[in-house]
Amino acid sequence: MxxxxxxxxxxxxxxxxxxxxxxxxxxxxxxxxxxxxxxxxxxxxxxxxxxxxxxxxxxxxxxxxxxxxxxxxxxxxxxxxxxxxxxxxxxxxxxxxxxxxxxxxxxxxxxxxxxxxxxxxxxxxxxxxxxxxxxxxxxxxxxxxxxxxxxxxxxxxxxxxxxxxxxxxxxxxxxxxxxxxxxxxRDIGVCENIKCVRKCCPDGQSFVNGSHCLDTFQHGLRFENFSDFMEDFSDDFAIIHGYPATNRVHMVPKPPQFPKGQKSHNNPYCIEHATKNNSTYGHLYFGLIVASSPPMPTKYLLNRAAMILSGIFLVLTMIFYVGTKEIRKVFGKALVSLCLSLLALYIMLVYYTFTSDLHHKKNIVKCKVIGFLIIYLGFCCFVWLQIISYDIYWTFGSIKNVSSNDERKRKAFKRFIFYSLYGWGLPMAITAFSIFFHYFNVLPAPIEIKMGRRRCAIERSDGNYAEILFRTIPLTAILMVNIVLYVQTVKYCLKVKNEIKNMNENALNIKKKKKFFARRERFQLVVKLSLTMGMLYVFEVASSFVDFSANTITSTIEIIWDFINCLQGLFIFLIFVCKKKNILTCKKSATFEKIRKISLSSTRTTIASSGTTKSNINSKIKMETEQHKEENP
Incomplete structure (x- = not known):
């Protein structure tokens, strides 16, 4: 070494x-x-x-x-x-x-x-x-x-x-x-004035049979294969030799960009010529595996904390809907499904931020599994939001036939089964297409799906539009349908509102008004949720075209925007749970439960007491009868 x-x-x-x-x-x-x-x-x-x-x-x-x-x-x-x-x-x-x-x-x-x-x-x-x-x-x-x-x-x-x-x-x-x-x-300070490139081995040495640096002298640095890495490798530059003994190296097929104006590279890396068992591999780009994890950037620390907090509030939201029996309604089931998909997405993302070596060669399979799971769960979130939007539209706009309670329950159950097939199945189909094209590699280079080389996601690079084709466009289509549903629902709301103004104040009309206002309130909540999740979509689209890390201002915007997007679980809790009506419902539920327990306990005591008295009377009658028989044989 x-x-x-x-x-x-x-x-x-x-x-x-x-x-x-x-x-x-x-x-x-x-x-x-x-x-x-x-x-x-x-x-x-x-x-x-x-x-x-x-x-x-x-x-x-x-x-x-x-x-x-x-x-x-x-x-x-x-x-x-x-x-x-x-x-x-x-x-x-x-x-x-x-x-x-x-x-x-x-x-x-x-x-x-x-x-x-x-x-x-x-x-x-x-x-x-x-x-x-x-x-x-x-x-x-x-x-x-x-x-x-x-x-x-x-x-x-x-x-x-x-x-x-x-x-x-x-x-x-x-x-x-x-x-x-x-x-x-030279001193390392020279890299403040000129470009510096890191070579893995000391001067005159290269990798032989693994990451063993031995004297070869004839292999220096050749940048012909790294034109994407350095925009102009004819510039004067210094060479930083070696990597810390506590580190290991792994090969990276494609290095990240090293712009012409950039003097040093942010990612831990080195370039070296490699030979093994008399086979020459040429000059390769190696990433450094750091033995002790380097300090995590503030952005990821904030996002991790926000996602953990969101996960807690998503669990609380699901507990509320199950505890108050809101889950019996189709809307409640759909909202819990959305919370489940978002919670699973946050779990994957938090695990990804806790595991720094997922994109290394030894973990490539795990990296790709997590990457495609993140894509699948992301689609699930937006598709379930579409289902909730459709359900609101259907509730407002469809003509309801008078039917029995059992018939309504049966139809609602069928409707939710259809929603589930669509909500979990459509994202699976879209993700399956991505997996197929990734592993069979039949697409041309501009739309080739690359994953696991530098990160556990569809990788972005100049001239490659795979992420736009397989993520941005499907998300756009889903949200465009949502917008159409919202517009149609608003139209129907305005129509019904005008009709309500002209209604007489009889019992049937009062019941219709209550239903309308309840549905309108639910629609308003869904619009708030859509606007909140729409921020995530807007950022995804913007980041596909703009490098937010290019300067300090856009980098700060990215940190703030990411942090807000990671608080989706908190927003869902505030929108759907933290309402005056729900708080009163919880209090009533707690009060009724307490009264029910007291009543049940009192009833049991009365029954037990009554049973004891009856038993005593029967015993006394039995004794008197036997005594009478003895006196009058």
Whole structure:
């Protein structure tokens, strides 16, 4: 793993080289340890230890029996005294890094090393320290000549750059285009001024057989496959190397957008070349799986709290309708069905916000199941709202034949069965179409349904209109029908209201008036509910076309709007339960229940007392009869 990169950077190659233009000369020193070994310390003793990734290269002509030698130790190259296989640290060895191994030249386009053994060398190689594997952030500079920059006493000076770079914080090499490449270690603060892209492994390394970073040198960063990720990858940018050792990575098929004006990326990610079992996968985009969950954005914390609160009020609404026997009415059953679908939707959404790794590869099936369930339950909410709207329209507008109570109950039950088939079946059919087209992948790219790559929902991207086709348009059709029903109901209300004004005050007409006003009140409640849920629809449509996270103002609007939409359960409770009539009904129900219990208890006591008295009388009569028989045998 790259986390041992700090130590692997000790395995730095050495063979210190000189620039032709530099006045510095270094005496050739032997490498202290054998190939693939470097010096480590244990119990205050220095000795050679094996390394799988040795960046300390040495000419075969140099011997290991010298009294002085050089070796990598504690991220730098040191001069050691060598006495009877015992090493004594003397001083830091003044080594300047070469960016690539011998016979390799730097490719500034791909930020990698290219093998070119026949190319004329500009740099004299005697000792070289290869690469900058210890650097977290690296910037590249290109120069036409070695005279365009200066190295003095191991320190690099660059034109138009105020910062100077010590000998272990830069490397120099020939570029494949004939110029000179200079790479320098930078502080993370450089990303405030230029674009920064994250590479998974340290400099010169890539993924081999999993997320194991090993020296390869020839795989840097290639952005040809990430044109959607970076709008202009020819811009100057710095490379952030590595990811925290406490994190793991998973492959993401399509990275999120990295706009040209954006200097760093908000999502945890890195890009790396990967090979496994001699198969080359090329450069892939990886998301970071954070071991300890990162702080959740305020938006999701607020929405989660609002949905939990809504769920509680939805349960209270259903309890009220069951407890007051309102559920016996078709309207009550339909409203409870709406509450059930909305409650199930909130449960799915809350679970989704509590589970941060659902879109990762190992959870892809669960992610898609939850995603399609959320789509299904969302449709259920709006279809049941349509059913309630239709039921109000039907109640107002249909001609009722006089029938017995049993006949009315039977018809109401049939009507609710039809409503249930429509309310649960239509959303299932729409969702089934989406599932079919998602898994069989027969649609063209502009309307292809993508889910589970970045989120557990139909994913939005430029040029893809799947969400509009499979969600926005069906919701629009449902709500358009609702609007037609509302208009027709309002027309009928106005018509009946005018007729009521001309009615005589007899018992039948008074009963009709009461029914009308009760139905009109229910209609007003449904309109309020529709307006409330319509806000959710409007936001869904708007978010399909507008990126609300683009700036601070729209982002704030999105947070407020989302929070209000997540309070649908509270609004339903306030609209349908918190009415003066319902409060009186609850009080009456409680009072009647108390009176009934007292009456029942009193009745039982009276019956028990009466039974005891009767038993005593019968016993007395029986005794007198037996006594009379004994006296008159």
């Amino acid at each position: 790259w986390c041992s990169g700090i130590f692997r950077s000790l395995i730095i190659s050495v063979t210190v080289f000189q620039f032709v233009s530099s006045n510095s000369t270094f005496e050739s020193k032997a490498k202290c340890c054998k190939t693939n070994e470097w010096i480590v310390s244990e119990n205050q003793k220095l000795f050679c230890n094996k390394s799988q990734q040795n960046r300390l290269l040495l000419s075969d002509s140099q011997k290991h029996n010298s009294t002085e030698c050089v070796e990598a130790y504690n991220s730098k190259v040191y001069l050691f005294g060598n006495q009877e296989n015992s090493f004594v640290l003397k001083e830091v060895f003044p080594a300047v890094s070469k960016c690539c191994p011998p016979n390799f030249y730097y490719n500034h386009v791909h930020h990698s090393c290219a093998f070119m053994p026949n190319k004329t060398k500009t740099l004299n190689e005697s000792f070289i320290k290869i690469g900058l594997s210890h650097c977290n952030v690296i910037s590249d500079f290109q120069f036409d000549s070695t005279h365009d920059f200066k190295i003095a006493n191991g320190v690099l000076f660059l034109p138009n750059v105020t910062q100077n770079f010590p000998e272990y914080d830069f490397c120099v090499d020939d570029n494949v285009d004939g110029r000179f490449a200079v790479r320098v270690c």
